[in-house]
Amino acid sequence: MDSVLTLSYRKGDIDTTFVMRPQTKWTVVARLNVSGAKLETMGVTNGQKFNSEITADYKSTLSVGVSYFGFSLSAALNPAKLMGKYRDYELNFNSYGKRFGYDVIYQDAHNFTGWHDMEGMERVELPADMLSVRTLNLNAFYIFNGRRFSFPAAFTQSYIQRHSAGSFLVAVSGMGQHTTLKWEQETQIKMTNIGIGGGYGYNYVPSQGWLLHVSATPTFIVYSNTSMTFGDSHVPLHYHFPEAIITGRGAVVRQLGNKFLGMSMVFNFTNIGNEENLALHNIKWRIRMFYGLRL
Numbered sequence: 358m359d360s361v362l363t364l365s366y367r368k369g370d371i372d373t374t375f376v377m378r379p380q381t382k383w384t385v386v387a388r389l390n391v392s393g394a395k396l397e398t399m400g401v402t403n404g405q406k407f408n409s410e411i412t413a414d415y416k417s418t419l420s421v422g423v424s425y426f427g428f429s430l431s432a433a434l435n436p437a438k439l440m441g442k443y444r445d446y447e448l449n450f451n452s453y454g455k456r457f458g459y460d461v462i463y464q465d466a467h468n469f470t471g472w473h474d475m476e477g478m479e480r481v482e483l484p485a486d487m488l489s490v491r492t493l494n495l496n497a498f499y500i501f502n503g504r505r506f507s508f509p510a511a512f513t514q515s516y517i518q519r520h521s522a523g524s525f526l527v528a529v530s531g532m533g534q535h536t537t538l539k540w541e542q543e544t545q546i547k548m549t550n551i552g553i554g555g556g557y558g559y560n561y562v563p564s565q566g567w568l569l570h571v572s573a574t575p576t577f578i579v580y581s582n583t584s585m586t587f588g589d590s591h592v593p594l595h596y597h598f599p600e601a602i603i604t605g606r607g608a609v610v611r612q613l614g615n616k617f618l619g620m621s622m623v624f625n626f627t628n629i630g631n632e633e634n635l636a637l638h639n640i641k642w643r644i645r646m647f648y649g650l651r652l
Contacts, residue, residue: 386649400635411471511570523559552576
């Protein structure tokens with residue numbers, strides 16, 4: 358069984374001058390994950406400009422993972438959740454391969470706080486429990502130069518990038534959100550958006566043992582269904598070009614013998630509507646710091 362797994366793990370259509378598998382069987386990784394979300398609105402109502410900004414509590418988790426030839430098992434702990442200081446729910450699932458990769462991010466948050474400004478009026482502070490937001494972000498992409506450019510080298514360390522290389526990317530993005538605001542009268546915003554586009558990623562190896570990754574995949578929304586409900590009134594929001602979903606990623610990895618450490622980041626930005634009527638900006642991000650051993 359060990360021989361079969363070894364053969365399966367090490368074979369593949371890659372250029373070993375640029376990319377290689379680690380020579381060890383086991384990998385143990387400790388991670389600190391921090392994520393956050395922000396929602397911005399701006400527009401005009403009854404001739405008055407308005408804008409608002411609300412931010413969810415940061416989520417922090419500690420996790421430990423063990424991998425054997427690519428088969429992994431991990432456990433995570435949220436200290437704030439155990440102490441009763443974090444009441445939201447969030448799920449992050451990421452997969453990065455030689456040719457394909459995707460992110461799935463779901464958040465159910467009830468602890469947004471922020472402010473609302475109306476032209477000619479004093480700022481209104483928005484306390485917690487006034488707003489609840491359920492958001493689903495989906496991103497999938499195809500890597501053209503998968504033989505020489507490795508996403509896993511930057512984000513999962515299941516490959517090692519030996520020399521600098523880049524690749525064009527084709528991407529599909531989706532974002533669904535249901536927002537409920539309990540203020541004076543209940544307001545609900547529902548949106549579903551799908552975007553298609555592409556971008557570029559680059560792994561820079563300045564010297565042996567270092568890897569710097571940066572990539573961006575802007576996608577233009579080709580399907581949009583957004584509406585707002587005030588009490589018994591239902592108002593559809595019309596599509597305004599250009600509306601976009603932009604995903605950015607970055608990572609720094611340092612190899613030290615059989616050890617590695619670094620940091621990675623995934624950033625999602627969605628722009629819906631226009632400021633002459635109503636514009637919505639959604640921001641979702643996650644930063645991960647890690648330290649690992651190859652055995």
